[in-house]
Amino acid sequence: MRDYDKLIFEISKPGRKAYRLPPLDVEDMDLEEHIPEKFLSKEELNFPEVNEVDVIRHYTNLSDKNYGLDTGFYPLGSCTMKYNPKINEDMARLSGFANVHPLQREDCIQGSLQLLYELDKALCEIAGMDRMTLQPAAGAHGELTGLMLIKAYHEKRGDTKRDKIIVPDSAHGTNPATASMAGYKAVEVKSTDDGIVDVEDLKKVIGDGDDIAGLMLTNPNTLGLFEKHIVEMAELIHDAGGLLYYDGANANAIMGHARPGDMGFDVVHFNIHKTFSTPHGGGGPGAGPVGVKEHLVEFLPTPLVEKDGERYFLDYDYPNSIGKVKDFYGHFGILVRAYTYILTMGRDGLKKASEMAVLNANYLLSQLKDDYYLPIDTIYKHEFVLGGLKGEQLEVRTLDIAKRLLDFGFHPPTVYFPLIIREALMIEPTETESKETLDEFAKAMKQIAEEARRDPEILKEAPHDTIVRRPDEVRAARNPVLKYEG
Amino acid sequence: MYPYISHTPDDEQKMLEAIGVSSIDELFEDIPDEVAFKREFKLDKAKSELEVRSYMTELSKKNCSLDDLTCFLGAGAYDHYIPSIVDHIISRSEFYTSYTPYQPEISQGTLQYLFEYQTLICNLTGMDVSNASLYDGGTAIAEAALMSTSVTRKEEIIISKTVRPEARRILKTYAHIQGLKVIEVDMKDGVTDLEQLDSLVSDNTSSVIIQSPNFFGIIEDIEETARITHKAKRALLITSVDPISLGILRRPGDLGADIVVGEAQGMGIPLSFGGPYLGFIAARQSHVRKLPGRIVGETIDLDGKRSYVLTLSAREQHIRREKATSNICSNQGLNTLAATVYMVTMGKEGLREVAEQSTKKAHYALKKLTQSGKYKPLFNQPFFKEFALTSDLDPELISSKLRDADIIGGYDLGQDYPQYKNAVLYAVTEKRTKAEIDKLSSVLEGI
């Protein structure tokens, strides 16, 4: 493959064009006659000039520098990089979904409303909740919405001194960031040596409990372990007057085996782009619907979709609603993909997906634990966390292992997270990978372990075969170059 | 067997043996009995692709597609032309099936287009720095407002009533949880009342937020608003813009705006019943460390080769945790690519032509629609591609008559502005033809 190294600005040539519009068919006019001169731009836009072939070649060449799920194995822990079914893409592009304005008349959007209504019901059934808002744009946005709901609940009860949200030390950084964005103070609860929340410490953190607004928890947690004391934890929080928030990042582990609603959670978000197979798109767009139990329904963002006989409609009549968190009704195009997936998999397929995700994680672990340090030796759910190489080979770091995996054609696992495990390698294979793929990956990991013993330099200098090698992040951050200046 | 799961019963058996358990259920034994889910989901069983396709197609046909109707509806989402190549490029699975670019060695494609996007947004808005995008135009306003309170350490936000009502509702939701005060400025003949603004701006002001072209399509005086805003110590002017309008209008960065945000749906992203869209935010160099969301920077690799990485990430939640500037840990990835491809495909001339044609067609439509006197302009102000008309007719009646003629009519302003009962906001993009506008006019005349 040739080494393409141009920015679109560098292939621009004055006079080239990649578009043609129909000629103006209404009477022409001078803009100055209708718009005061002080508002009108006199300068040309500083945009490139290229033709259509240039654009296609440029971005096709860029795509060659990317590794996608369709390229190969992507075992990023807590990211659930499962296969993105192609029919999902086709359904989102159906003209009756893609070419619909959000503010069209109600009788012109019955299909969209029915889809949202049915998806709400399906997600509630999977989560064990009573009602969903489909507005949030992403997991982090779902978290924020969830904490807004919790705040509204306490405020309505006049219970305004609750200013703390409890977050485990193994939590994703988004949890404490969300708590603070929602005007709360995040307080940490410790994990035990077994990797789950220390219930004794939780009791201490709760104290007399009158300042606790709630607890945010991922279950299974970021180590891939089921929080088996969840019922006791839920009781402790509820007794203190707080509410429980379920971070659905790891929901792919438990479909058909457990539901957050049954565990005592009051608010739940799902990462649609994880559990429900919609593409990550190089960073987005995803979707983060939030489900609640009955006592929080009145606070949901508006509108909600309701049904009256055969007619679906947007219901804005929620006087205690937190308001609006997102333009229009959320990431509809992503929700179409998710609903397509739910219909395709059905009740049996969703359960099977979680079972195979858990089987794959435990199988891969069984193939790796001879060579890699396993801080907690137990049965995992959909992912597990290793602590670097076994033995005292400290000169080879987790970063080196990750970079070397690139040479073998694999996307590395999540590294250095969760923070409570040193040199963490967090591996989530998902259900859509075959045994053969897992075996190939295990083989590469074993070879890396062997290289660490025999020739660690290979690892320190990895990757060897990628188009760029360890770009200098310190340089990028010290003297930020954030745009092309020619 | 399921199409996306490859294990044969034999595979499953071998894998269970390797793990040292005898059944799948044994892998779930850590779930306490009292919370274990013991029934089946009340959902249908798995379906074939043909069955799913047929059901979804049926649903989609219960909507009216703009392929079959003519759209004069805007109010924040627009029916602009999308070049064919946009969908072809974003359909490359190397782009759409990749994760956030944490591993730069195998993500240079994503990182480079984000870098190009940041450059294009800076050039378009006249600002120094752009992030790699936000969820949408509405939340971008809220994020910008939170950013202004963090920069100025003040808690009062002033927003004009000519800003899109839904965006104001989002801002209020966000402001409420942080205990921030939101003050709304009235309007005068469809634009922000600058005299009132002048009286409201004080040393407690963290930011003033306006939209131009505003919700009514009218061009606001950004320069004068900036002058008033900057009378207050440290206060920032946040301007929300329609990026298409910058094909002909002066850049907010050249007019004194401190933060520029907006909705980029009109640049290559389908209407898709309201999302996913694309929010953008651009700021001054001095505030780059307070800018929320992802940012890509240029650097060199071990061999001295130009390359791109996510940078300034210490601001973000995975490091600063509870002290992060925002909890956003993604961007709109693929939609950012769509907008990038749109901007380079249209290029410097194309964006101007789209903006000019939209403006000219909108002005033609205004003239045509008001000719008989049955419909009157609600305001008398310079506008871009949207304008409001008032009449004696009930907007619902107008809408349904237009619907009968396969036209999607304008937005009923009375929903958000009770004082503008019977006023309808029409949007005209470059996609509308003279024949379509003339038809709109004749149907309206016939009501």
Next chain:
Amino acid sequence: MNVLKDLFYTEDHEWLKVEGDEAYVGITDFAQDQLGDIVYVELPEIDDEFEKEEAFSAVESVKAASDIYMPVDGVILEVNDELLDAPELLNTDAYENWIVKIKLTDPSQLEELLTSGEYEEFIAEEV
């Protein structure tokens, strides 16, 4: 790890060098080593007033970010602008490159700070 004599220290790894009723404040060699390559230093404005243990600055590396706290109550007299363009100076010499110069509001607070010997013991335990 280098710990200079004659400076005051905190458990948050700041140092303080007193000159009359004024003092220089910076981060310790141990702190810069823990942070790694420093890429950015956020500075307060002159005349800003801070209380003891209030964050007055933040230091960022690629992998970490840390607030810097006031060892004692004080008013900012000077900030070290050089750090804006060359944050790596903190890696080069954390003691030579102070972050701010302050006027001490209450010199008696100095007694509450660690001596170099106490700080050495403190970091020995932290490792």
